[in-house]
Amino acid sequence: MFICYVFSSFGQMRTCKVTSTKERRFTDVTYKVIIKGMTSCEERDILNGITGAVNPGEVLALMGPSGSGKTTLLNLLGGRLIQSTVSGSITYNDQPYSKFLKSRIGFVTQDDVLFPHLTVKETLTYAARLRLPKVLTRQQKEKRAVDVIYELGLERCQDTMIGGSFVRGVSGGERKRVCIGNEIIINPSLLFLDEPTSGLDSTTALRTIQTLQDIAEVGKTVITTIHQPSSRLFHKFDKLILLGKGSLLYFGKASEAIDYFSSIGCSPLIAMNPAEFLLDLANGNLTDTSVPSELEDKVQMENSETETGNGKPPPAVVHEVMFDFDSSFYSTRGAL
Ligand SMILES: Nc1ncnc2c1ncn2[C@@H]1O[C@H](COP(=O)(O)OP(=O)(O)OP(=O)(O)O)[C@@H](O)[C@H]1O
Ligand SMILES: [Mg+2]
Numbered sequence: 001m002f003i004c005y006v007f008s009s010f011g012q013m014r015t016c017k018v019t020s021t022k023e024r025r026f027t028d029v030t031y032k033v034i035i036k037g038m039t040s041c042e043e044r045d046i047l048n049g050i051t052g053a054v055n056p057g058e059v060l061a062l063m064g065p066s067g068s069g070k071t072t073l074l075n076l077l078g079g080r081l082i083q084s085t086v087s088g089s090i091t092y093n094d095q096p097y098s099k100f101l102k103s104r105i106g107f108v109t110q111d112d113v114l115f116p117h118l119t120v121k122e123t124l125t126y127a128a129r130l131r132l133p134k135v136l137t138r139q140q141k142e143k144r145a146v147d148v149i150y151e152l153g154l155e156r157c158q159d160t161m162i163g164g165s166f167v168r169g170v171s172g173g174e175r176k177r178v179c180i181g182n183e184i185i186i187n188p189s190l191l192f193l194d195e196p197t198s199g200l201d202s203t204t205a206l207r208t209i210q211t212l213q214d215i216a217e218v219g220k221t222v223i224t225t226i227h228q229p230s231s232r233l234f235h236k237f238d239k240l241i242l243l244g245k246g247s248l249l250y251f252g253k254a255s256e257a258i259d260y261f262s263s264i265g266c267s268p269l270i271a272m273n274p275a276e277f278l279l280d281l282a283n284g285n286l287t288d289t290s291v292p293s294e295l296e297d298k299v300q301m302e303n304s305e306t307e308t309g310n311g312k313p314p315p316a317v318v319h320e321v322m323f324d325f326d327s328s329f330y331s332t333r334g335a336l
Helices: 002-010 072-079 120-131 138-151 172-182 200-218 255-264 274-282 293-302 315-335
Strands: 024-036 041-054 059-063 086-092 107-108 190-193 223-226 241-246 245-253
Touching: 024 072, 041 072, 041 241, 059 072, 059 200, 059 274, 072 086, 072 241, 086 200, 107 172, 120 138, 120 172, 138 172, 172 190, 172 200, 190 200, 200 223, 241 255, 241 274, 245 255, 245 274, 255 274
Parallel strands: 041 245, 059 223, 059 241, 107 190, 190 223
Antiparallel strands: 024 041, 024 086, 241 245
């Protein structure tokens, strides 16, 4: 009885599919900072007119080059940056940010802050005891911690110390999952994450994003910044915001981003990771279709007669050569 009450007050039950229409919407969001110098004050635009929306059940990725404003936008959407220099509207289900909403938000920061000498289980149990409401008994809180451990696949390392600079502990991916666990323990409706996959290999990163998608699937809204996702990981996102120097370059379905840029005349000349291509665009590398130098040699040797007039090999040929290069690389390595 109690559990039902608490979980429904924090969000939807974990077992049901999305039916709610709650929506996080932001319109024309602008953020400026005033940089004070020795003699003068300078106003600097950090974000310019960012508009978008995200629904429960969706994972929204904020992508862009370093310094483009991803963390700033995430902080604004998470209600962590309430200043007079912010303009535009940010609403949750047509309501502005409120104290009640704050209790329904989980925020995983880029830098993990965990006690190095506690084990994974102890960390999550303390989080449950401290953050879950008083109406739950101690046993119910401890059960919630155990549930989160299984939900995040941390059962194998639950008795390992977190570790830090001087104490060896869990791996980077496990550590990141503990940080996510610290936030999902309160069953938030909205989960914000700042670069949850940075420093992880692509398989662990994929598993982390899969976890986020599972969280979204039961009716939560997940907003995450991401640096350079692999192509498999990129396709896991429902929506995408691409930022460049604080301006919005794209907002919409992640799966339609490449088609959109093709429709306005920007398409990759070689087969490449869509995220990498979008970051190139956001960095202003519109014309850089260069091929790695190893490939250039091959292209010139093997396909001199198929070169196009502008000195660049046709895309189909480059693709073929890349594939050749990859397989010869792996077969050589395998023979060693
Ligand atoms: N309070 C502030 N004062 C001055 N400059 C700021 C402030 N907050 C953000 N900036 C600047 O705004 C820009 C965007 O910062 P932000 O941290 O949002 O970038 P980011 O896209 O998250 O970058 P990264 O990928 O490196 O984490 C940066 O150039 C940063 O220096
Ligand atoms: Mg950042």
